[in-house]
Amino acid sequence: MTTVAPEEIARRLEKFREALAREQIDLAIVRTPVNLLYLSGSIQDGHLIISPEREPLYLVWRVPERARSESPIEVWSIKSFKELPHLIALADLPSPRRLGLEFRLPHSQILLYQRLFPQAEICDISHSLRLLRACKSPWELERLRQAGKQLAEVVAEVPRILREGMTELELAAELEARLRRRGHPGYLRMHGWNQEIHFGHILFGPSGTVSAYVNMPSGGYGPNYALPHGAGWQRLRRQEPLSIDLAGCVEGYMVDQTRLFALEGLPSKALAAYDLVEEIMHMVEEHLRPGEFCEAIYHLALKRIEASPWAEGFMGLGSAKVSFLGHGIGLEIDEYPFLAKSSPFVLEAGMVVAVEPKIHLPDIGLVGLEDTFVVTEAGPERLTLSERGPKIIPI
Template identity: 35%
Template structure:
């Protein structure tokens, strides 16, 4: 399919999802750069207007010239300010739907001064459901990310680990190598206030340290102002667990993967718990096929985790989270989540990161994460299939 055909089919699927979720919708305005890219293939600055009936408009403030080069759509128009839209199209009506979980309150207020929409609905879920199902083109990009990701964690990192290297230094080496190998370096999140810089670089106890982020892996990070990446003073000591939970990206699309290393001798318990996490990952992965219900998968698998193992499972102490995996794509935290409340069936070509992990007091965190394509035969890992602790 041409890129233009691919983009137009995204509009169509989105409109179907809107019709299912928001019966009375009239017009959607998309402002966020990630969604703008998804529908137009350019991240230039403006607003995309999608109407229930009638023409669509992509108004670009900066750079119109670049948007015209990057996007094959034929409804791209230059504007200087949102006021110009008013003159160009008959953008009016009772209600508008926006990315309510993306657009700042004041930004929308300023936009709406020109138009006076009375009801403001959310297009977030319809967009999320559309983005969740990937095209062959998108899957191709994600597989490229997965290849880089597998190389970095399985092959590259073991060559870099040495006694005395700091978490931050290891993070720096990984970031450099991801970019050298063609990755984008950048890792994007969708949720408000969520932030990820490469990921969690954790030596020993850091994997159990308090984290504001809604994930099982703990993190110490650089400092209170940058609770991300890894610490500049935390050195790798002999006989310790290393847990790397990092994001990788290629041409906008991400994969998520966690690998655990034994740097010297680590407790047998760490190997045992890791093995159990891999079993749980594989049990979830087996069920990643069309028609399976995420909330049902969660309930079934969690009910098979015995009470002892559940202690510090999916996060040490207060870090514990109530999910086993999450969608991934243009951002790392996509729809759906393997958790309660996600009752719509999985569809072919969704992509899910599955991440069972367990903290061990005074030792660190073990466990696994890989990114899986939802197929009729169950989840297919696109980030490699070596799941063991790597002994260094």
């Protein structure tokens, strides 16, 4: 079984302890799966106790035996919330004056912690953890590169799979099976509240312009009203855009990529729109460097699109238009930073960003491109490797 390298966990814990010290938080309790995974190497259900000056302790309810095999951190068994103050004291950890919790926890759980530690001021550590995860280590980047290769291998098989009349769901099933055989877990984590996604969006023709409840530039009908986005029952026809937006995933680390395909050809309007999408992508790439302001990059792209005939459909139609051009990605599909209106972020070396300029063409479909990059001092490194440009499949 693969595990996170102990030295990688030690590096992350050291940086998080520094953040706690800066914010004068004397004890943090980490509970959400993605942050448990990041800081301990395990997502077994429990309380990861971290203080700025003491060794961490992982109090696991279910399943402590697995946690011990997955994490280099000391693991104790816990049976009930009520044991927390006693076990913290037994481990010689401080009784908190300022207690850090993730405010993504259910309110009922935060109230439980307040009752257990009535003397403590409750502070949010979610933002600090997201900032910490934004810059990837060499260990993490290796997983992301593997995810890019995984995805490229599968997308390369698309021309052999496509056939006129197949449904979006049929193509999605073919591609998802190939990803699973290459180790994809079949699950994508999202941070956004009430946001859900499966493998991605496979959209044929006009279904690519259908908006959905997810905060993304593409939507689609989905299979039915219970999951109304992504691949559905639309059938593939000649000379219409086929948008394949998928995430590769290796050991929880994701990259995001969109490529455009078509049977026999594309309308001239779609080809012209794609040329602009690729121009914007190249423009953005030039600015994916440390010290660049994310909001400025977004407005640079917006200025270019507003001077074109395609502004109305850029990143959505009408009220469904999204106000971002790109997003951080890693253990979650929507990490820091965001290339967006009012974004406060400045790019740093090690940040990983998915850039996705997309144009909605009413009655035609979605024309877009997406690639994932790591920001480096020497310029961006592209992690998604599939060939760009519309791929026209002859019949």
